Amino acid sequence: MSLEWMAWTLPTALFFVTIAMLLAGMTVWQAVRPSIERRGFLRLRTTRGDRLFIGLLGSAYIHLAWLGLTDWSLWGALAVSIAWMAIVMRWG
């Protein structure tokens, strides 16, 4: 089966592999140690999966804001996103 029509590139492939690994990792983590709903600084009842979603959605907006408002390197947006993700996962 040719995947040429999907027009894969290395960066997008890495992006999706990372997402897939995050989801797989979260599934294993959930099976080993189930998540308990709690409330953090976001003032929402969230499970670990909810916080991952909030972290990813927030990261997407961080990248868009970075692209739209600055002309700095996107690696900066990635660094901010990872920090945001860590904060949300730990204290969100």
Next chain:
Amino acid sequence: MNKIQDNRAWFLVMPVFVIVAMSAIIPLMTVVNYSVQDIFGPGNRVFVGAEWFIDVLGDRRLQEALWRQFLFSGLVLLIEIPLGVMIALTMPKRGWGVSATLVLIALPLLIPWNVIGTIWIIFTRPDIGLFGVIVNALGLGFDHTASPLDAWVTVMLMEVWHWTPLVALLAYAGLRAIPDAYYQAARIDGASAWAIFRYIQLPKMRGVLTIAVLLRFMDSFLIYAEPFVLTGGGPGNSTTFLSIHLVKIAVGQFDLGPAAAFSLIYFLIVLLFCWLFYQALQSVGTGDRA
């Protein structure tokens, strides 16, 4: 009680997962791939990084379409939700009138969307349309093909006519679910009609109204067929909403890269609002503040 652990149930979910993968996830991945490349043709493409996203974010016409879209969806919610509730409050509660009203109200929902556009083109034509001729006879000079304001009025009228029935039906269902005991208690206390609405009907309708707001926001934010048929996005760009602009880039100009980048931004906006409304829905009735 011990919870039965039987993971074989997951196999029953597999068909759905495969269908969703084929119909949504794989196409979405392809869009992501397209958004970072300049596609000239099959097998002929160049990686351009975030260039399309920068282009799209700085594109004035897309920004205008975005604000137009927010204005449109905001107006839709401001008009359709109160109007739908008002209609639901005046609908008959028993007797033969109930089914007659329900059928009449549901009629606009049964018409295919592009037919709705065609109906309104004819209805509002200044030369032969019932609405157009009457308004022009009043001396208002109405022509939705020439005046942006008239085009907006026509699109809004069409949208309200088409979708307020859904809000009314949902609100009606919410009203019918209120037990009579509440009304009896209100009568004993001598509550006014406004007090009954404010402290009984409105709180009890909160669940269905949240669903109505969610559905109406999503549908109006993704609107395509009706304004496309009615005005084609004109006059000028005055009724070019996001999806109309997107189709112009993707199909009209065949700029797949920018169209893909914009689709992803569009998707993220819809995703964010879905999530916000979902949070609001979740907190309804739990006493939590979202």
